[in-house]
Amino acid sequence: MIEFRGVTKRFDDGTIAVNGLDLVVEAGTITVFVGPSGCGKTTSLRMVNRMVDPTSGTVLVAGEDVSTVDPPRLRRGIGYVIQQAGLFPHRTVLDNVATVPLLSGWKRAAARSRAAELLERVGLPADLGKRYPAQLSGGQQQRVGVARALAADPPVLLMDEPFSAVDPVVREGLQDELLRLQAELDKTIVFVTHDIDEAVRIGEKVAVFREGGVLAQYAPPAELLAHPADDFVASFVGKDRGYRSLSFVDASGVEVAAARVVGEAVASGAWQVLADADGRPRGWVSPDGAVVPGGSLYERGGPVRGALDAALSSPSGLGVVVDADGRLVGVVEAHQVLDAIASSRG
Numbered sequence: 001m002i003e004f005r006g007v008t009k010r011f012d013d014g015t016i017a018v019n020g021l022d023l024v025v026e027a028g029t030i031t032v033f034v035g036p037s038g039c040g041k042t043t044s045l046r047m048v049n050r051m052v053d054p055t056s057g058t059v060l061v062a063g064e065d066v067s068t069v070d071p072p073r074l075r076r077g078i079g080y081v082i083q084q085a086g087l088f089p090h091r092t093v094l095d096n097v098a099t100v101p102l103l104s105g106w107k108r109a110a111a112r113s114r115a116a117e118l119l120e121r122v123g124l125p126a127d128l129g130k131r132y133p134a135q136l137s138g139g140q141q142q143r144v145g146v147a148r149a150l151a152a153d154p155p156v157l158l159m160d161e162p163f164s165a166v167d168p169v170v171r172e173g174l175q176d177e178l179l180r181l182q183a184e185l186d187k188t189i190v191f192v193t194h195d196i197d198e199a200v201r202i203g204e205k206v207a208v209f210r211e212g213g214v215l216a217q218y219a220p221p222a223e224l225l226a227h228p229a230d231d232f233v234a235s236f237v238g239k240d241r242g243y244r245s246l247s248f249v250d251a252s253g254v255e256v257a258a259a260r261v262v263g264e265a266v267a268s269g270a271w272q273v274l275a276d277a278d279g280r281p282r283g284w285v286s287p288d289g290a291v292v293p294g295g296s297l298y299e300r301g302g303p304v305r306g307a308l309d310a311a312l313s314s315p316s317g318l319g320v321v322v323d324a325d326g327r328l329v330g331v332v333e334a335h336q337v338l339d340a341i342a343s344s345r346g
């Protein structure tokens, strides 16, 4: 657990970066700090591992006041991941990851085998270990940054805009990977971003900061979207927050209808799902027999937002529903999804 008690940071030039912060990050959860530029997210994060010391107030990690802990010892228990990964350019990927175990006194062979295991954990093929950071894509570099931060198996992980430098598709992949890793590792993670979509996607709790380093709201994402504490939070989470909040409504009330399915293009006067021999959808066949690419697929059981996306992006107006193996289950219509949303709101 990490606790901020009445924490203020005033820099020498008079800037108040963080103002009277009271906040508890529960152990084993991902908490996201989000807010516009300059509102004190990074400063708050850095007070946890003593890269910055508070002007007043106390930061506790696992019940211990960090100001009483020697920074090198403190940081051994706290992984740190930054934008652009911050890798050592002249060391191989494997040696980058092995650095912390080596510094902690591990034997070279043990440190390298730990590094190889971590690369695999973050979804990188083992042979990338021989390359230098510049020979990797941005997304791969970020994965190495995460592997390196995990190398000493710290209970706490601080992540400062770790995925901001990669494109949106890669970024979503990295977010998924982090959620998967967290399900296995159960770390206490504080994650800084200025992207509200990223915050509500990965945060179990989200702290919204406003300018002047003031905490505006601290709540689970669904609550933040449904009940913003004030106008600032409401405008920060955005006009489309109703749509975002659909990520937290389940689609169990949506009726899935049987689909008309074909294995090849034939005109039939109706829209039909084109599926392969394994029953995996490949697109649509229009009423006059043309093959049309499909919209997004909705995996049964997921949040209702996925069902609505599938229906709205489909050329036929019918959202394609698949099971966890990607096999066709049926179709949903947008109006049914909207009815289900309306009834979930009572």
Ligand SMILES: Nc1ncnc2c1ncn2[C@@H]1O[C@H](COP(=O)(O)OP(=O)(O)OP(=O)(O)O)[C@@H](O)[C@H]1O
Residues within 6 Å of the ligand: 011, 012, 013, 015, 016, 017, 035, 036, 037, 038, 039, 040, 041, 042, 043, 044, 194
């Ligand atoms: N070393 C410093 N000296 C003086 N002012 C600083 C220093 N570091 C940060 N600040 C100021 O403190 C405020 C908070 O900065 P901080 O980096 O914590 O914000 P942030 O929310 O992380 O912003 P961003 O999203 O742009 O990274 C800003 O006004 C910043 O200019």
